[in-house]
Amino acid sequence: MSSTENLRVAVIVGSTRNDRFGPTPANWIAERARSHGGFDIEYVDLLEARLPDVLAGDDEQVPLPPPVEALGARLAAADAFIVVTPVYNRGYPASLKTAVDWFFDQWSAKPVGFVSYGGTGGGLHAVEQLRQVFNEVHAATIRNTISFANFWDKFDDRGRPVEYEAAQAAAKTFLDQLTWWAHALREARSKHPYKT
Numbered sequence: 001m002s003s004t005e006n007l008r009v010a011v012i013v014g015s016t017r018n019d020r021f022g023p024t025p026a027n028w029i030a031e032r033a034r035s036h037g038g039f040d041i042e043y044v045d046l047l048e049a050r051l052p053d054v055l056a057g058d059d060e061q062v063p064l065p066p067p068v069e070a071l072g073a074r075l076a077a078a079d080a081f082i083v084v085t086p087v088y089n090r091g092y093p094a095s096l097k098t099a100v101d102w103f104f105d106q107w108s109a110k111p112v113g114f115v116s117y118g119g120t121g122g123g124l125h126a127v128e129q130l131r132q133v134f135n136e137v138h139a140a141t142i143r144n145t146i147s148f149a150n151f152w153d154k155f156d157d158r159g160r161p162v163e164y165e166a167a168q169a170a171a172k173t174f175l176d177q178l179t180w181w182a183h184a185l186r187e188a189r190s191k192h193p194y195k196t
Contacts, residue, residue: 006040007182009033010078014085014096016047021117021151024159026084029115029146032171033082038179042074046095051102053094068102075106080113080182081139085126087118092126100133108138109194111181113174115146117154122147138196142181144174 011030015022023045033039050067064072075081085092100107112134116123124147131141146167148154154162161167188194 006038007079007179007186008042008077009039009080009082009178009182010042010044010075011082012084012096012099013043013045013047014083014099015093016095017093020047020086022084022086024155025115025117025146025148025151027159028155028161028167029082029084029171032168033175036172036175036179039175042078044071044074046099049099051095051098053098055098055101071099072103072106075103078106078110079186080111080178081107082113082115082178083130084115085117085123085130087116087121087123087126090125092130096130097133100137104137104196107134108196109185109189110139111142111178111185112139113142113144113178115148117148117151120149122149122151138194140181140185142174142177144170144177146170146174 011026011033013022013026026043030041030043033041049071051071052065052067056062056064083096085096114127114130116127118126124145127145134141156162
């Protein structure tokens with residue numbers, strides 16, 4: 001695989017609640033990633049994925065449910081992930097935990113960046129917990145996070161951040177960092193397949 005080939009990045013909308021806000025920052029960061037260059041974006045909405053809440057366990061004789069197989073193929077094809085998460089009761093959504101737990105190899109040795117939103121904390125409680133969860137499936141979370149505190153005031157009616165220039169600058173730094181890790185880990189996986 002050429003190092004100049006576009007990176008495949010899955011932007012994951014983590015909330016499945018009614019009246020969720022997640023698609024707004026997810027659409028914004030997906031557009032920023034397209035504009036950044038070097039990315040092919042796969043938009044993954046967990047509401048549409050319809051993953052079962054009950055996991056199948058370790059019985060290899062039982063076929064995976066079709067929604068799990070479908071999402072698994074999309075995640076496996078990705079070189080990196082951008083997870084868009086709210087904070088619910090100082091934690092992340094159950095839909096995200098279900099999505100992480102259904103898979104393992106699809107996440108392994110790939111970078112994960114976070115875009116979070118919430119009240120005064122901007123969703124950072126959820127991000128810090130997700131760092132531990134993704135570490136367990138051998139993913140590498142990048143340091144920079146984009147966080148929107150009091151998110152209801154942070155986007156205009158077109159879905160653009162109100163503090164546009166600051167958000168654009170934060171997105172560039174975030175995407176630069178994700179790019180570095182995605183290239184480095186893709187090259188490493190191609191030379192030395194990752195074993196868990």
